Amino acid sequence: MKFPVDILQNCWFLAGPTAVGKSELAIRLAEELDGEILSLDSMAIYRQMNIGTAKPTQEQQNRVPHHLIDLIDPDGEFSTAEYLVNAVNVSREVMNRGKTPVFVGGTGLYLRALLRGVFEGPPADWEFRNELKERAETEGPNWLHSQLSNVDPVSAERLHPNDHRRLIRALEIHHLTGQPASLIQNEQPLPEEERPSHVYWLSPDREWLRDRIDTRVEFMIESGLMAEVQNLLQRDPPIGRTARQALGYREMIDFLEGRCESLDETIEKIQTGTRQFAKRQHTWFRNLVECRPLERRPEDTDIDLLQRILSS
Template sequence: MLSPLIIIAGPTGVGKTETVLKLAEPLSAEIISADSMQIYRKMDIGTAKPTREELACVPHHIIDVVEPDDPFDAAQFVRMAEPIIDRIHSSARPVFVAGGTGLYIKALIHGIFPCPQKDKEIRKNLSNEAERLGPSFLFDRLRRVDPESATKIHPNDKQRIIRAIEVFELTGIPLSEHHQAHRFQKIRHRTLKIGLTMDRGFLYERIDRRVDQMLEEGLVDEVEGILRQGFSPHIKSMQSIGYSHVTKFLHGDLSFDEMVRTLKRDTRRYAKRQLTWFGADPQVIWME
């Protein structure tokens, strides 16, 4: 029998944390965080982690599990989540999965497709090409070998571009075709998928207010502290929304006002991409 999961998904700033707490607490449920940034220790304000009080109300999992420079991907998320789900279900308690990282949620439900292992030599060569010729060169190459993947990967997302090209070079098959074949895998969990949404203008206002709140709570100090501990500004976690913007401000590449403006803009754009991702899933039940 497939184990059931209640998914609470949606864009950043829509209120997933508040909603899942209201639903989970009276049911004595537990929550698995499906957020690719809340996995990192030391990164609290910019990732909008639940507060200590919220964490004390309902048990949370897969938060603060790795250091900012540790690698982590959807496969690791699934490997961590599965035994937690089994343990919670064995005690007859409901499991909520809440977050905005659609790939983590998809991997948990459908599993990870059997993709080839990473090849250090290929990745090194591709990374060197990106450094020498710029990320746009690699992106143009991706568009030639796998145009479908190119429509789903941001032109500046060097890591995912390299992975897509790497898969093609190793197998001769575009990454998008691997994904297409994997869609016919058996579903691993029964799910109730709830998507949270609201008027787009109101959502963007909430995002702007949340950015202001993060800055008031000490986001600049948080980023400065991480850099002071010796973490490179070039690691994946520090290239994320918020942390990259503040780093540019600290290095003098952006004024404070420019940092705030671009951080709000890029967060709104990210929310739009999340809505597009979850909106493509016909099983999502949308609630305002």
């Protein structure tokens, strides 16, 4: 499944690690381009998950229309292929209004799907999946990840040990094809003449980003992340497996369910996990040849970055 090249070439893309300042910069870029924003965030698709995902505020959404957020309830599942279908449809609608689609976010898997397409793979083997789920419950939370490391270390490096859905799918692909998912899912870049011209990722100073991440996590706690998670646990049906693994939510659930003793420890775990996640994002974007790095220095303002993007 591929993103139509004629639409792709009319889109702008702004990616980067969490807390780097993508949202406000993207709004300024969309205002300059007479555009609308399409989210590149795999957790912003969930309704009722606003604080922990740093979802655009209502004021930001009033400035520029935002799409591909609040698509499903927190108990649902949403594949990369489904995201791609939605992205194609919304991009076409935006262009039909005479506007420019501006994608912004930090989910490297989504960005790669837009730029290179999605390998749909063999159909599900539910008997094999259920066997893996039963073994995982018996062997412990890291068993799936260790199994994948044995047969597909590249995919294991990319996936979080708690991302059971994607771990099982990668193991299933290997089981059904005899090849690592990372090998057969390795979609190649489009020919250079077909690639979009405006694909940027913000590459920040590491210490500056570390401070930004720590401050953002503290702000999320102050803004009511605990209450948001409590509401998700109390809803019927409750928050699902994939949404539970979102950064901030996973750690707060552990605290609320008694697996973490103190709020201070929980905050520290969220900060540490977010810094580790930012490193993985950095690797994703650096390895996508379609992406042009845009250095974000500590002294840079959004206006500085906007001018550099528009003049590049």
